[in-house]
Amino acid sequence: MSITNWPAGERPREKLLERGAAALSDAELLAIFLRTGVTGTNVVDLARSLLSEYGGLRPLLEADRHRFCGTRGLGAAKYAQLQAVLEMARRHLAERLRRGDALTDPEATRAYLRQRLADRAYEVFAVVFLDNRHRVIACEELFRGTIDGAAVYPREVVKAALSHNAAAVILAHNHPSGIPEPSRADRELTRRLREALALVDIRVLDHLVIGDGASTSFAERGLL
Structure with missing residues (x-):
C-alpha cells in the first residue's frame, strides 16, 4: 500500500x-x-x-x-545529501561547544568529541583549548595513529596550548575497539601531560576516552 x-x-x-x-x-x-x-x-x-x-x-x-x-x-545524490546533513550536525555541536562553558555544560563537550572521534578506524588524540573562563578557543586533532594507538608528544601539546594562549585544556582520544576504558598507558600519558602543562601554568581539566556510544572521564573517575 x-x-x-x-x-x-x-x-x-x-x-x-x-x-x-x-x-x-x-x-x-x-x-x-x-x-x-x-x-x-x-x-x-x-x-x-x-x-x-x-x-x-x-x-x-x-x-x-x-x-x-x-x-x-x-546513489550519489543521496550520499551527497547525507554528508551535508552529517556535517551540519558536526558544526551545530561545535557551535554549541563554543558558546558554552566546558565545565558547566560537559555533555556538550562529550557530544562534540563523540561525534568527531568515535567512528575513526584509527586512534586520534585531540585537545580542546580553553580560556581562563573555560570557554572554548579551539579544538585540534594533534596526533593520529593506528588501530592500536597514537604517539603523543607532550612538547607538541604544550606548544599548541601556548599558541592558542590557553589557560586550560581538555584532552581526548578514541579507542577504535569501542571500549572506552582507560589503559595504563592512557593514565601514564595523562600524568606526563599534566606535568608538562603545569610548567607553563596550564591546567588539564579532563581527559575523555571515547568509545562506541560511550565515553569515560578521567575527572569523574578521580584519575586527575
Whole structure:
C-alpha cells in the first residue's frame, strides 16, 4: 500500500510534525531522509530493508561512498545529501561547544568529541583549548595513529596550548575497539601531560576516552 493511503498519524512526516523526531523509529527517520521508495517498494519498507542490509542505522550512515552509492535506493545524490546533513550536525555541536562553558555544560563537550572521534578506524588524540573562563578557543586533532594507538608528544601539546594562549585544556582520544576504558598507558600519558602543562601554568581539566556510544572521564573517575 502506498504511504499516501496510510492514516495520517502513521505517516513518518506527519508523525514527526505531530509528535517530534524522537517518537520515530530508525526506519521512519530514514524514510523521511530518502523521501521516495523504489518500484514496488514504498519508502518505509525500503528503509527497513536498508537497515537490515547494513545492520542498523549507524553502519549505514558510516558506509563508504562506493558501497553507499552502489546500494539500490541510494546513489550519489543521496550520499551527497547525507554528508551535508552529517556535517551540519558536526558544526551545530561545535557551535554549541563554543558558546558554552566546558565545565558547566560537559555533555556538550562529550557530544562534540563523540561525534568527531568515535567512528575513526584509527586512534586520534585531540585537545580542546580553553580560556581562563573555560570557554572554548579551539579544538585540534594533534596526533593520529593506528588501530592500536597514537604517539603523543607532550612538547607538541604544550606548544599548541601556548599558541592558542590557553589557560586550560581538555584532552581526548578514541579507542577504535569501542571500549572506552582507560589503559595504563592512557593514565601514564595523562600524568606526563599534566606535568608538562603545569610548567607553563596550564591546567588539564579532563581527559575523555571515547568509545562506541560511550565515553569515560578521567575527572569523574578521580584519575586527575
